[in-house]
Amino acid sequence: MPTITDVVCPLCGCLCDNISVEVEDNAVKKVSGACAVGRAKLLGHESRIRSPMIKEGGEFRECSYEEAIRRAAEILAAARRPLLYGWSSTVCEAHKVGILLAEVLGGVIDNTASVCHGPTVQAVQGVGLPTCTLGEVKNRADLIIYWGANPVEAHGNHMRRYSYISKGWFRPGGKKDRKLVVVDVRETRTAKMADLFIKVEPNKDYLVLAALRAIVNGFADVIPDEVGGVPKEKLVELAEMMKKAQFGIIFFGMGLTQSRYKHNNIEQAISLVRDLYAFTKFAIMPMRGHYNVTGFNQVCTWQTGFPFAVDFARGYAWYNPGETAANDVLSRKECDAALIVASDPAAHFPAESVKYLAKIPLVVIDPYPNLTTEIADVVIPSAISGIEAEGTAYRMDKVPLRLKKLVDSEFMTDEEILERILDEVLKIKGLR
Ligand code: SF4
Secondary structure, eight states, rough: OOOEEEEOOBBBBTTTOOOEEEEEEEEEEEEEEEEEEHHHHHHSSSOOSSOOEEEEETTEEOHHHHHHHHHHHHHHHHOSSEEEEEEETTTHHHHHHHHHHHHHHHHHEEEEGTTTTTTHHHHHHHOOOOOOOOHHHHHHHHHHESOOOOOOHHSSTTHHHSTTTOOSSSSSTTTOOEEEEEESSSSSHHEEEEEEEEEOOTTHHHHHHHHHHHHTTOOGSSSSSEEETHHHHHHHHHHHHHHSSSEEEEEOOOHTTSSTHHHHHHHHHHHHHHHTTTTTTEEEEEEOTHHHHHHHHHHHHHHHSSSEEOOOSSOOOEEEETSHHHHHHHHOOSSSEEEEOOOOHHHSSSSHHHHHHSOOOOOEOOOOOOOOHHHEEEEEOOBTTTTTOOOEETTSSSSSEEEEOOOOSSSSSSSHHHHHHHHHHHHTTTOO
16 A cells, blocks of 8 residues: 655644555555544544535535535625634635635635634734744753643644653653643643643633742742632742743643633733743743644735734724624624635534524535534535645644645535635626
8 A cells, every 4th residue: 555654634733744644545544643533534534525515495405516606606795794714624725715705705704713712813912922833842841831721632642742742852751851730720631641730710820820920020929828729839839840941831722712811811821931031941832723723814914914803894904803703793693694614613603603603694615514514505515635635734833834635536625616606706796
């Protein structure tokens, strides 16, 4: 069986690029180097949507790509304020076309960051991001802190490839040369491995971060005996570990971005890292979930000046999360049609937003069936990026990597489908 090496796994923000696959009869038969969920995706264990479909009389009927694309374009061109949402599980080449389509339509475009690391993106705009690459962490870090993140269960290879367990140039002993600290509201499987586990009361991360900043800056005397459920001694112990580290890194997840005070938590965490620069080398990095959620924020920033939640209704890009994010326009019942690409908001958005999404004309582009395809009016299956189509994706440390095409596919790519929809919309609007 031919072996393809240096394959990039198209599942989570780790974008592991050390995978080998064996291909036979145009199918991936064997995968080496991936974690369990990455292996399952590469082996194609999930069921597929086999044909484009249009809903009529409450039932789907199969149709050609041409018919589905024309119907999708008609829906979007007729809308006064369409929402274009998802984008985190497809490649940057599709993002580029999707953002142009949103501009032509005068719609709102947003990606899944608005319900995961949107607060991170906002905080970075406020206070910057003292960060590094995952390669630097692997080769140099001797103190690894996971805050509100559980990589053992959510990013299967993260510790083995890039952090605590990995063997690096200056850390040849792997975890023997590093310390692991976990801060979380419960003792996760990652926390069970930690040298120091700090259990924070839910929604008290901001207080704990502020207390750590005070201690690091020499004001331990003003800190009470307990902050956010954490005894002062433990906070002092962690502050000392941070100051004495040669190279420390805070990886933070949705346990921090989505706990109370959201982007203010991240601003505190980033400011703590900046404070630590007075003592040692430190960095901070978000644990991005979907494999190319970072890529959409990059492409959207190049093209519009803003990373997500961009509204083109005024004829130019307008950005105001809280007003222009996907759930904002759905919960206010503002959008009158939606295009969902590579995402499943019906499974993750609040019930009222999902009820409204089910009422408006809805187009979904996705390789896989999900709750959102169930409520769609037009479903267009696409080739699976990173398996059936190549393209560019950004790792969680903003390093771009090229996804490979491993097998041939009968399905159109996301980029091709979006280009065809854009072409039809331009014709309907008399712009082509
Ligand atoms: S950690 Fe993420 S990118 Fe790496 S193999 Fe697992 S699912 Fe794929």
